[in-house]
Amino acid sequence: MSIAQKIEMAKSAIASKKEELSTLVNSAANGEDVSAEVIETLTKSIEQDQAKVDQLEKAEQVLLNKSAPAFIKNKQASDFGFEKQAIVAMKAHVDRISPLQAAAELYGEDSGTFAVTKSYKEKANINGLNPLVATTGQQGWAAELVRQAYGDFVERLTGVSIVPTLAALGTRLDFGGAGYITVPYRGALSTGDMSGEFVGEGVAIPVKKAGFSSKRFDRYKLGVITVFTSEILERSTPAIEGLVRQAILNDTAEMLDSKVLDSVAAGVGVAARPAGLLNGITAIDASGVKTAQDLLAKIRLAISPMVQANAFSKPVIIMNPMDHMGLASQMNATGQFIFANELAQNRFQGMQVIVTTRMTAGKFLIIDAADFVSAFDAPNFMASDTATLQVANAGTTAALATPNPDLRHPDAEGPGYSMFQQDMLALRMIMPVAWGLIRGTGTAAAVSNVAI
Secondary structure, eight states: OOHHHHHHHHHHHHHHHHHHHHHHHHHHHTTOOOOHHHHHHHHHHHHHHHHHHHHHHHHHHHHHHHHSOOOOTTOOGGGOOHHHHHHHHHHHHHHTOOHHHHHHHHHOTTSHHHHHHHHHHHHHHHHTOOTTTOOOOSSSHHHHHHHHHHHHHHHHTBTTBSHHHHHHHSEEEEOTTOSEEEEEEEOOGGGOOOOOOOOOTTOOOOOOOOOEEEEEEEOEEEEEEEEEEGGGGGSOHHHHHHHHHHHHHHHHHHHHHHHHTSOOOOBOGGGOBOOOTTTTOOOEEOTTOOSHHHHHHHHHHHHHHHHHTTOOSSEEEEEOHHHHHHHHTOBOTTSOBSSHHHHHTTEETTEEEEEOTTSOTTOEEEEEGGGEEEEEOOOEEEEESSOEEEEEOTTOOGGGSOOOTTSOOTTEEEEEEETTTTTEEEEEEEEEEEEEESSOTTSEEEEEOOOO
16 A cells, blocks of 8 residues: 555544544533543544654655656756656646746756756746747757757657657758758759769869759647646656656657658648648559559559659658558468568568558558658647647647637537646647658659558
8 A cells, every 4th residue: 555545544534533523522512421531532543643644744755755866967868858848847837836946846956957947948038938938949058958858759759659760760850949941952863973983094083063952841830738637746756757758759659640641731821730741642553452462563663763763772661550460461372471571570572661550551651761851849848727628620720719608619529628627737748840751752652452
């Protein structure tokens, strides 16, 4: 039994005894025959139980302090993480204190978390912003600490999201507070060839030129709201960190992967978002394909433009688990599994395999991961225990509209949920993000209606 449970049981016993004592005292006041010895014994029992509760609460506090994370004096990236910033935001809101005070109480003034929170505050003072939503674009170790910590955030998505895998194979950047990033790249070989030549003695070395282009990646705003019961703040700091970290990672991965793998075009305004990797791709139809050889023929047909465009240096094929199982179960005429061995090594016909439930079943997406560019910036967190959440489709303006009397908005998928009424805490994360294929045309392909 935990200390918290023991405290709860002791308090319940005290309440019962106090109720019994009140009844006895009232009876005695009304002239009924009540033993003074019984009243005295019950009073002492209550006092003893209360003393035990005080001891248990003191012990619990000591254990909570001991379980708090050790503060790293030289302020390494490990001393600051996205979950710490989220917890600071929650504590500041619930306790009605400043984020700086919350960081000091949770992690100490020598911690990296306190220093980064302080840099938020200083930046907010300069720009007149809310300290919870300021950015850390200013130079100095705090800004570098944030970049390291949120690089770690992307890495922690590994296992729950496909984005870290693609980012590791391609080019990963950070905005550094900028509104967009321009990425240069080498044009097609037809625009110029800078390859060397063999030359004879005394013969001039040829001077060549090549064509270069660039692509702009705009900064988009990824928003995720995660809801917790208010009891989460009653846990020890490390326990809260684990719960908050996993909840944010799961919710972010779900949202991020579903957008990366769809076919929606880049949007602006209410529909602002990067284009899905399937956007603009005409999939090769595999309807009616029943054999492994016929499926391979369809895949070769799909990737042919990629090979011709020299966009096959880090080929990746993304598929649903059901399609992965279907491929693994394919046998030849002698009963041997054709692809099982290479699929067990996450390879298929020389391509790296990424399996995710967020890929539509029956569809393969093939990209040259060397062309995949992603950019992230430090998330901003804000907490609320009074907000009313509307379950609305992404891209609507439900949050900006005046709520209907029943807390519903025309775009809402479900009823409104009151954090105050349900004693819950909403944590909103907004993270600048962008992704895309730098050359676009000829660097991705798809096969649809796979039923093998």
